Amino acid sequence: MKKILKFLKCKDIDEVVSKIKSYEINEELEQFRELMTTIAKGNIGKKDLTTVxxxxxxxxxxxxxxxxxxxEEFKVIYLSSSNRLIGEETLFRGTIDRSVVYPRLIVERALKHPTKGIIFAHNHPSGDLKPSRKDIELTNELKDLLEVLDIRLLDHLIIGExxxxxxxxxxLIEH
Incomplete structure (x- = not known):
């Protein structure tokens, strides 16, 4: 709901209703309708990622x-030797403040793609983007593991709103 209010530039639902009744936000409503249709179809962002x-x-x-x-969700983005996007997937989902990441599964999935580079991304629902000690340790462990397989860890991104x-x-990662 917070996203919707922000998108419509309204402070609460009463302001949305008021603007709709006065036809002040017809263009925004059309954009909102298109956005909601895209979300409902499950296509939000997917097309954009294939052309990064x-x-x-x-x-x-x-x-x-x-x-x-x-x-928390932990995504893996697979890249070719020329850093072209091969694919992406959410491998792990967790709770409000952690997710369990299994290095073996990351390696298995990376080897199923012609992967030469990987980017990890996960969110911090708390909004604090500072990496935890566990985030840093996991990243170093995965970087070392992937190097043995001749796969470069290009970045690990912590995403907030x-x-x-x-x-x-x-x-924290050197190439």
Whole structure:
């Protein structure tokens, strides 16, 4: 509901009703209808991810996909040797403040794709984007494991509603 109110630039449902009655937001309502149709079809962000050309596009996709979730989700994005998108999937879902990640499953899935690079992404429903000690330890463990298989961990992103944290940008992953 918070997203809807923000999208319609209203502070509460009464303001939405008032604007609808006065026809002040016809254009916004049409955009909203299109957005809701896209969500209902399950297509939000999916088309955009197949054509990622910049990190900002990936971040925008991830925000729309997991940034607003109220439980943790851990995604893996598979890339070719030329860093072209091969696929992405949510491998783990958890609770409000953690999810259990199984390195063996990540390796199995990576080997099913012609993967040369991987990006991990997970959300922090609390809004605190600072990586936990466990996030850092897991990232280092996975990086070492993937290197043995000649797969590069390019980044690990923690996604929030309005911002993100990049392990690579903050020096926690080196290439």
């Amino acid at each position: 050309k910049a990190k900002s596009e990936l971040i925008n996709y991830l925000r729309s996909d997991i940034g607003f979730k109220n439980t 309005n911002d993100y944290f990049s392990f690579y940008d903050n020096g």
